[in-house]
Amino acid sequence: MILDKEKFKSDYVRKLMNSFAEEIEGASKLHKYFALGGLVRDYVTENWVNTNKYYLESGEKQIYYFSMEFLIGRLLGSNLLNLGIRQVCKDGLTELGISLEELEEIENDAGLGNGGLGRLAACFLDSMASSGIPGHGCGIRYRYGLFEQKIIDGYQVEVPDYWLRDGNVWEIRKENKAIEVRFGGKIRIDYINNRMTFIHEDYEPVRAVPYDTPVVAYDKNMVNTLRLWSAEPIAWEFDFNTFSRGDYVKAEAYRASVEAISQVLYPDDSNWEGKLLRLKQQYFFVSAGLQSILRSYKKSGLPINELNKHIAVHINDTHPSVAVAELMRILIDEELLSWDEAWHITTDIMAYTNHTILSEALEKWPVDMFKNLLPRIYMIIEEINRRFCEALNRKWPGQWGRINNMSIINDGLVKMAHLAIVGSHSVNGVAELHTEILKHQELSNFYQFYPEKFNNKTNGITHRRWLMKCNPKLSNLITDTIGSSWIKAPIELNSLAKYKYDPAFQNKIASIKKANKANFSNLIKNKYGIVIDPNSIFDVQVKRLHAYKRQILNVLHIMHLYNKLKENPSLDILPRTFFFGAKASPSYHLAKQTIKLINSVATKINNDSSINDKLKVVFLENYSVSLAEKIIPCADVSEQISTASKEASGTGNMKFMMNGAVTVATLDGANVEMKDAVGEDNIVIFGLKANEVISYNKYGGYSSWDVYNNDMRVNKLITQLVDGTLSHSRAEFKNIYESLLMFNDEYFVLKDFDAYAKAHERVDSLYRNNTKWNEMCIMNIAHSGVFSSDNTIKQYSKDIWGTRELKLLPEMD
Numbered sequence: 001m002i003l004d005k006e007k008f009k010s011d012y013v014r015k016l017m018n019s020f021a022e023e024i025e026g027a028s029k030l031h032k033y034f035a036l037g038g039l040v041r042d043y044v045t046e047n048w049v050n051t052n053k054y055y056l057e058s059g060e061k062q063i064y065y066f067s068m069e070f071l072i073g074r075l076l077g078s079n080l081l082n083l084g085i086r087q088v089c090k091d092g093l094t095e096l097g098i099s100l101e102e103l104e105e106i107e108n109d110a111g112l113g114n115g116g117l118g119r120l121a122a123c124f125l126d127s128m129a130s131s132g133i134p135g136h137g138c139g140i141r142y143r144y145g146l147f148e149q150k151i152i153d154g155y156q157v158e159v160p161d162y163w164l165r166d167g168n169v170w171e172i173r174k175e176n177k178a179i180e181v182r183f184g185g186k187i188r189i190d191y192i193n194n195r196m197t198f199i200h201e202d203y204e205p206v207r208a209v210p211y212d213t214p215v216v217a218y219d220k221n222m223v224n225t226l227r228l229w230s231a232e233p234i235a236w237e238f239d240f241n242t243f244s245r246g247d248y249v250k251a252e253a254y255r256a257s258v259e260a261i262s263q264v265l266y267p268d269d270s271n272w273e274g275k276l277l278r279l280k281q282q283y284f285f286v287s288a289g290l291q292s293i294l295r296s297y298k299k300s301g302l303p304i305n306e307l308n309k310h311i312a313v314h315i316n317d318t319h320p321s322v323a324v325a326e327l328m329r330i331l332i333d334e335e336l337l338s339w340d341e342a343w344h345i346t347t348d349i350m351a352y353t354n355h356t357i358l359s360e361a362l363e364k365w366p367v368d369m370f371k372n373l374l375p376r377i378y379m380i381i382e383e384i385n386r387r388f389c390e391a392l393n394r395k396w397p398g399q400w401g402r403i404n405n406m407s408i409i410n411d412g413l414v415k416m417a418h419l420a421i422v423g424s425h426s427v428n429g430v431a432e433l434h435t436e437i438l439k440h441q442e443l444s445n446f447y448q449f450y451p452e453k454f455n456n457k458t459n460g461i462t463h464r465r466w467l468m469k470c471n472p473k474l475s476n477l478i479t480d481t482i483g484s485s486w487i488k489a490p491i492e493l494n495s496l497a498k499y500k501y502d503p504a505f506q507n508k509i510a511s512i513k514k515a516n517k518a519n520f521s522n523l524i525k526n527k528y529g530i531v532i533d534p535n536s537i538f539d540v541q542v543k544r545l546h547a548y549k550r551q552i553l554n555v556l557h558i559m560h561l562y563n564k565l566k567e568n569p570s571l572d573i574l575p576r577t578f579f580f581g582a583k584a585s586p587s588y589h590l591a592k593q594t595i596k597l598i599n600s601v602a603t604k605i606n607n608d609s610s611i612n613d614k615l616k617v618v619f620l621e622n623y624s625v626s627l628a629e630k631i632i633p634c635a636d637v638s639e640q641i642s643t644a645s646k647e648a649s650g651t652g653n654m655k656f657m658m659n660g661a662v663t664v665a666t667l668d669g670a671n672v673e674m675k676d677a678v679g680e681d682n683i684v685i686f687g688l689k690a691n692e693v694i695s696y697n698k699y700g701g702y703s704s705w706d707v708y709n710n711d712m713r714v715n716k717l718i719t720q721l722v723d724g725t726l727s728h729s730r731a732e733f734k735n736i737y738e739s740l741l742m743f744n745d746e747y748f749v750l751k752d753f754d755a756y757a758k759a760h761e762r763v764d765s766l767y768r769n770n771t772k773w774n775e776m777c778i779m780n781i782a783h784s785g786v787f788s789s790d791n792t793i794k795q796y797s798k799d800i801w802g803t804r805e806l807k808l809l810p811e812m813d
Contacts, residue, residue: 001043003085008092015039024096030166032098033076033106036089037169040079041214047809048214048223054809055134056300059310063135063801064293065125066286066323067316069118069265070139070226072125073465073625074107075170075213081469082130082218109624111145111163112228114265114583115544116459116651117355119625120789121316123462123651127793129217129224130464132806135793138289140281141171141211141228146265149583149622154599156584156592160264171211171228179208179288179295180234183280187375198333200376205234206258208288218464219488221809229288231261270587276373279365283374286323294330304335308348312801315352315424318363318416324350324423325380333376339383351800352420352427353457355648357434357442358548364413381419385409388422395449406445421446421453426800428457430649431670433690437645441694457796458670459649460789463490466655470629473512474659478781481505486785493785496778506774509660513777516634523630524618530606532577532616537767540631540656541639542581542623545591548646551580552736553749554639555598556717557756558605558617563716565611574764577616579631581623593735595619600726600733628652633659637763640665641756643747645690647671658784660777662766664759666752670787677783682776684766686759687752696748704745707753714750 016027016035024032055062080086090100113119121137128135145161185203189196208229215224233255260267260277261284268274293311302310315321324346331342356362371378385408392403404410408418421427421443427450429435435456439447447454468475468487478486481499486492499505517534524530541554558578565571580598584591602617620627638656640647640663647669657663657674665671666687675683688696696702707714718740720726721733740750767773785791797803 001083001085003043003088005088005092005095008085008088009096011039012036012092012096015042024098029102029106033103034167034169036093036103037076037107040076040083041170043083043085044079044214044216044223047221048225050221051223051809052225056296059300059302060134060806061310061312061801061803063128063133063312063314063797063803064138064289065121065128065135065314065316066138066289066320067118067121068139068282068285068319069113069115070110070121070125070137070228071113071115071118071625072110072122072213072226073629074104074109076107077104077469078126078465079170079214079216081464082126082216084219108163108166109626110168111142111161111265112139114146116649117317120459120651122625123460123465123789124793124796125215125224125226126218126462126464127460127789129215129222130220130462131790131793131797132217132220132222132808133793133797133801133803134224134806135803136224137215137226137228138285139226139228140262140265140285141230142262142265143230143259144264146583147586151595151599151619151621154596154603156595158586168211170213172213174210174212177210177292178232179210179229179291181206181208181284181287181291183283183373185375187379195336198376198379204254204257206261206284207232207234208284210288210292220807222806227289227292229262229285231258231284233258266585268587272369275365276369279369279373282319283322283326283377286320287326290323290326290330294335304331304337305341305345307331308345311349312351312803313349314796314801315350315420317353317355318420321352321363321416321420321423322374322377324419325377325384328380328384329376332380347423347425350420350424352424354417354420354427354429354438354443357437357648358646362415362417364415367409367412367414370414378414381408381414384419384422392449402445406449418446421450425453426455427453428455428800430457430459431673432456432458433645433667433672434648434669437690437694455799457792457800458673458787459651459654460787460792461651461654461658462790463487463658463785463788465629466632467658471512471516471633471659473515474509474633474781477508477512490785490788490790494782496782500775500778500782503771506771506778509777509781510770510774513634513636513660520630520634528618530616530618532618533575533613536575536577536616537636537763538577538579538634539637539639540579540635540661541641542579542620542628542631543650543652545582545584545588545594547590547594547739548747549642550747550749550752551582551594551598552740553641553752553756554578554580555594555601556714556749556753557760558615559601559717559720560713560757561615562601562605562608562611563713565614569610569612571614573614574767575614575616577618579618579620579635581620581627581631583623590735590739593733597721597726597733597736604726628655632656632661635659635661636767637661638663638665640668640671641687641752642666642668643693643752644668644688645693646747654784654787657780657787660781662763662773662776662780664756664763674787677786678779679783682779684759684762686755688748693748702744702748702751704741704750707745707750708741711750711754713757714753718750 019035020031093100125137147158148161150157182203188199210227213226261280267277269278327346328342331337429438482495521532521534598619605615605617632655638661640653644666649670664684667689721737722730724730
């Protein structure tokens with residue numbers, strides 16, 4: 001948009017006055033932030049309204065991205081960037097005596113996600129809008145998010161994330177667009193006009209209220225929508241009548257059970273109640289979202305049997321896969337289509353992304369739970385499964401073992417990944433390696449039955465947030481060097497490769513990294529009281545805490561370096577600062593123990609003056625998108641060390657690469673494609689390959705005890721876990737000890753230890769050669785454009801959704 005400084009200043013002063021009846025001199029920073037956020041939202045509102053109006057009137061095909069998570073982070077900075085008015089606003093605020101940077105820090109990270117799944121969804125929304133693709137997000141408005149992580153005595157402690165305490169300036173509550181979602185009850189079958197009719201009775205109603213957030217396109221007049229649903233009691237009448245009869249407990253129980261649906265992300269599912277709540281959450285937002293889509297579509301006047309020509313729905317992992325059955329319910333029960341008509345439309349609309357091969361993440365629900373909570377949906381899934389099994393038997397007559405294995409309902413469980421595959425026209429993995437493992441290992445039977453459905457779409461990241469916003473000095477240097485065309489065509493970053501031998505450009509790259517590291521060192525000192533050397537190697541592993549991501553491998557290697565320095569304090573190793581950031585699921589005890597281990601090692605190392613500050617360890621509390629934006633631009637080394645074959649893709653690896661870090665990696669997920677893009681000389685690869693891990697898992701042959709008995713370094717490290725070296729209690733890290741030895745090291749930590757140690761010796765050697773290291777950094781930046789989510793989204797649009805890329809919307813009346 002076009003905005004001059006004086007108009008902005010006038011608009012801002014007026015907005016502050018109208019919103020809070022305050023002048024600048026007397027306003028709090030919070031009010032100043034809300035005035036700015038509200039003004040920016042005002043600036044996008046006209047385009048937002050016009051975008052929705054155009055979509056409705058033109059019949060343009062739209063994609064709805066259904067996801068349990070949207071880790072959107074802070075929106076003020078990204079919206080200013082995408083509108084192209086950040087500098088104008090910054091200059092105007094400065095003249096008014098206000099720091100834009102201080103206001104940006106006031107905004108809370110939205111508590112709408114946990115890790116890579118949610119951040120991918122956020123990047124995809126940004127890329128859909130900026131690529132001109134009519135696309136929206138659909139999820140849940142969590143009141144408390146996942147949790148806020150506190151580290152107390154080295155332990156993770158979970159407290160509620162009150163991210164909505166002060167309100168959310170970006171959202172608009174759409175009371176008039178509320179939807180009723182039904183749980184429980186029973187289904188009565190009747191014949192009306194010679195048609196079998198299914199009548200839902202005695203159900204518990206829940207009111208789904210949408211909150212809409214604008215998704216602002218970069219340098220376009222398009223604004224898409226992220227719609228998040230909040231669960232509320234259905235009506236005053238129920239509560240009033242119940243209270244009038246004196247049944248306070250029943251009324252309050254109903255209200256509490258309803259509001260719990262949108263309270264937190266991923267409630268503890270280690271018990272029946274937690275599982276039930278998760279299933280409720282998933283059906284709640286899926287049903288509300290699909291009903292809302294159908295209601296909007298019918299306003300266009302287009303026929304229901306052409307729904308698939310105008311609507312696409314994407315299922316992000318298994319969480320929203322009940323959408324297949326819910327859309328069938330709507331089309332059959334409410335729109336009165338035949339089964340075959342409804343099935344054709346449903347499968348043509350639905351597409352499914354698989355994000356994992358871990359069986360724990362491929363959701364399965366007990367039949368009794370599912371049938372009682374969603375009786376009509378269960379009936380529809382039974383019929384889908386009956387027809388599917390008949391088709392399987394026609395292809396593979398009498399192969400009941402294979403058919404049972406593929407059945408959607410089997411062993412007392414409803415298998416949601418199977419439902420998603422059967423009910424979608426497209427099933428994609430998120431990295432070339434991951435897709436091949438799905439096709440030939442984990443989902444091989446489905447691939448043999450539906451080869452045309454399977455395809456690969458390697459994940460991506462939005463370069464607007466992960467380079468332009470979080471590392472503006474580097475972004476500006478790139479533009480000064482190769483021009484600005486890379487901003488809209490990130491693949492053109494490859495033009496930087498020709499500058500890798502340019503000493504002046506190398507020095508500028510190194511200078512920016514050094515400044516970023518100095519700034520972050522000050523942040524660490526102020527927040528944690530830890531003094532770190534900004535000239536040390538910044539080695540970073542920030543991601544969700546899970547055993548397969550192998551934070552334990554990293555911390556064991558740090559212990560190994562410490563052991564070497566204790567033996568020889570004058571050992572010639574470059575100073576290293578190791579950063580960790582991760583949240584562990586509250587019920588995932590091994591992960592929480594790993595956090596305690598990292599902090600125990602940090603305490604020991606950071607307080608030992610005998611090693612001459614050659615090692616420091618920092619655990620970054622409450623890792624978030626906004627914290628990632630600070631740590632990623634200053635990283636020298638990116639740790640992407642998951643057990644080969646276990647990580648579907650990864651996106652953190654791409655963010656670090658784009659900011660010039662050198663990756664230490666296994667050949668897992670998208671690391672494989674990163675190596676191919678950047679070349680073997682510009683990445684440090686180690687460890688078992690995917691086929692070797694799969695072979696060990698299938699045929700055996702690995703013994704962690706053999707490594708323990710034959711490698712004295714490993715022997716010492718494992719012993720230190722339980723001999724009191726790190727804790728007064730020798731049982732503190734017993735579970736980690738047992739996972740590595742008694743349970744044979746499921747993720748091959750000890751098997752890969754030697755290769756990992758050698759990889760870090762290579763890092764030490766490479767970093768000593770400034771010229772070589774700078775060349776590697778430049779080559780990583782230059783080849784990162786292929787991993788922009790703009791590229792990924794355009795592939796989804798062309799190959800899966802059939803949506804059109806709009807350059808600019810026509811001016812609306």
